[in-house]
Amino acid sequence: MCDLKRTLDKGGHCVLEMPSGTGKTVSLLSLIVAYQQYYPEHRKLIYCSRTMSEIEKALAELKALMKYRADQLGKVEEFRGLGLTSRKNLCLHPSVKREKSGAVVDARCRSLTAGFVKEKKERGEDVDVCIYHDNLDLLEPHALVPPGVFTLDGLLKYGEQHKQCPYFSARRMMGHCNVIIYSYHYLLDPKIAERVSKELSKDCIVVFDEAHNIDNVCIESLEY
Template sequence: MPTGTGKTVTLLSFICSYQLRRPEVSKLIYCTRTVGEMDKVLQELERVLKYRNEQLARENALTDAATKILAVGLTTRRNLCLHPSVTNAESREDADAICRAMTASWVRASHGAASSQSESRGLFERDAPRSSVVPTEELLANDSLCPYYEKFETEGRDALIPNGVYTLDAMLSFGRARGWCPYYTARHAINVANVVVYNYQYLLDPKIAGLISRELARESIVVFDEAHNIDNVCIEALSVNLRHDALNRCMGNLQRLTARVREIKDSDAERLQTEYS
């Protein structure tokens, strides 16, 4: 079907109503191809839920379950980051590397930061009132660690996140107000969110899904937008690209390793011969 015919709104309306009727189906996982599509789905969802709750209120049928909805989108660090070193990176790979260099457990341990806590610890309670905690400017003084991640580790993992639909801009604003890393806030929140919107790769790529999606409920409804792209996504996720220069370096390393092993064997044999002769 062509774009603009209301497919997304229809699907969201139906599934969210089904979730309201069947509370045991606690999560909708909506997979998209691009960041723009992900944000558009969240914006559509916000309008759908607002209209639905208005109609339920008119009929005196509005319940707590209808209003207590948490929806989040998850994308790459580069798109959900407040640290200038990451946002100014030239590529996604560079952004990921810079982020890991500031948040890895061994890096934090070497700077005396609190040890990283388990990903499954401290899931958000979602009935909290909205409040703002403005981060101090001094947090950016230490370039070796990310101040937003450190504040999320100390305050965010057990903190309260209000109900609502968090588009990318909304999550960035929330993280900026609290001084928390928006990427890790969103990544942690998907475990308790009613609606999760993210890229195909987070569910289909075994390397990524094992880190991001392993704790999501089995009783989830999964939607693949533009599902005819699934084949290509799976092929890409399970393929390995090798270049000639990489193979040549591997061959050189193997030759050096073989020569070193032969050298050690000859040395040991000579030592034994000398010792027992």
């Protein structure tokens, strides 16, 4: 961890290797979150992992960490941590979420949420829209979700409770979060990064967890 601290101080790069089960994720999160809170100018961590289950596990670790910090400090810090995954995993629309194909979910979602659909609705045309997406426009852009750490399951439950889209809530809140946890592809694949990650600051702290296949991810992303 001393090497990682020196890397953060210098704004450089670091490779860490730890055996499975030794607490790698919570160790990384503990140090980097503490670093963020001590140095306010370093306020955003992008934490990349491979699978949805690993993303959810990292979010759960972060949630437990922030609870521990609150218990030890005697206060709840101003902090937001969110995860992002595909529309298929975060959709609440009654018929769209029943689709089995992620590509179909994406296409149907766009047909209900695209700008031209909203324009047609405003002109009084009879078009289908997604109420969960439209409800986001009624809220302050920086406060779609309250401070705290939301697992993917927690974000879904919050969206159901408040009738707002979890997927677009997470995407629109990325610029206002301290920690964002998502798949490698959201940062490494040029096509996806252009849509999802283009608004993120270039001086973010970036962690690639479970990075033993990251070379293949990069090669695959650049092949198309």
